[in-house]
Amino acid sequence: MKNSRFILIVGCGRLGSQLANQLSRDGNSVVVIDKDEATFSNLSPDFSGFRVNGDATQMVVLKEAKLRKADVLIATTHEDNVNLMVAQVARKIFCVPHVLARVFDPKREEFYAQLDIDTVCPTSLGADLFLRAVARGIAGQEGAQS
Amino acid sequence: MKNSRFILIVGCGRLGSQLANQLSRDGNSVVVIDKDEATFSNLSPDFSGFRVNGDATQMVVLKEAKLRKADVLIATTHEDNVNLMVAQVARKIFCVPHVLARVFDPKREEFYAQLDIDTVCPTSLGADLFLRAVARGIAGQEGAQS
Numbered sequence: 001m002k003n004s005r006f007i008l009i010v011g012c013g014r015l016g017s018q019l020a021n022q023l024s025r026d027g028n029s030v031v032v033i034d035k036d037e038a039t040f041s042n043l044s045p046d047f048s049g050f051r052v053n054g055d056a057t058q059m060v061v062l063k064e065a066k067l068r069k070a071d072v073l074i075a076t077t078h079e080d081n082v083n084l085m086v087a088q089v090a091r092k093i094f095c096v097p098h099v100l101a102r103v104f105d106p107k108r109e110e111f112y113a114q115l116d117i118d119t120v121c122p123t124s125l126g127a128d129l130f131l132r133a134v135a136r137g138i139a140g141q142e143g144a145q146s
Numbered sequence: 147m148k149n150s151r152f153i154l155i156v157g158c159g160r161l162g163s164q165l166a167n168q169l170s171r172d173g174n175s176v177v178v179i180d181k182d183e184a185t186f187s188n189l190s191p192d193f194s195g196f197r198v199n200g201d202a203t204q205m206v207v208l209k210e211a212k213l214r215k216a217d218v219l220i221a222t223t224h225e226d227n228v229n230l231m232v233a234q235v236a237r238k239i240f241c242v243p244h245v246l247a248r249v250f251d252p253k254r255e256e257f258y259a260q261l262d263i264d265t266v267c268p269t270s271l272g273a274d275l276f277l278r279a280v281a282r283g284i285a286g287q288e289g290a291q292s
Binding site for chain 2: 005014015022074097098100102105120122123125126127129133134137
């Protein structure tokens with residue numbers, strides 16, 4: 001497939017596994033790392049990639065997952081510090097071309113940008129959507145029953 | 147202010163406090179409930195609403211926060227079960243016109259919809275944005291260095 005890439009995903013929770021399933025389905029080569037083996041049960045039966053059970057903040061685990069060959073790394077754990085560390089290692093040491101990280105603290109986004117790391121912040125996203133929903137609700141109540 | 151509403155927010159973590167600060171700034175009357183008093187430090191100095199320190203799954207706390215008078219309730223805690231319970235109480239017992247809840251498990255969204263509760267799922271949102279960013283990165287790499 002033309003756009004097939006080697007994509008490494010750190011964290012196999014709800015977000016990581018959803019990404020792994022979709023990106024694998026799209027024809028990419030996907031490796032998922034998680035230190036909790038039980039999380040691999042989140043992967044769908046048609047997931048065709050590899051699972052690496054280990055702590056992604058350890059170099060030996062990243063090497064086992066073949067980080068050096070990755071076109072894309074996505075850090076999706078629940079800990080900003082873990083995501084930042086793994087993303088930095090991927091970008092600066094392993095020169096992975098495209099690095100993305102989940103960041104819970106919106107204040108950190110600018111810092112990540114300076115490190116050439118793309119970020120997605122569920123907190124800011126969620127806030128935007130709730131504010132829009134509240135505004136829609138108010139508009140609805142003015143016209144008819146919500 | 148024309149669109150000023152009485153808005154009750156459960157959970158004063160990153161998401162809850164961001165909503166509370168913005169909705170208060172927009173001229174609404176806001177009450178925030180959290181069982182951990184320390185989270186109120188997330189509120190900005192210009193937050194003009196009320197803080198209720200208590201467990202929102204207890205009726206006495208919801209009454210203290212004047213849920214009966216609320217135009218909008220937003221459940222933002224980190225626990226889907228807490229959000230679901232509070233949202234149901236608000237909608238069914240206190241007849242709050244507009245109820246919104248954060249839901250981490252995407253499979254629950256349909257169930258909430260049946261209960262007339264609006265939902266925002268950061269997991270699905272985050273996954274969408276990561277997938278788009280990966281697609282953009284691939285497009286970028288084909289044209290020039292990412």
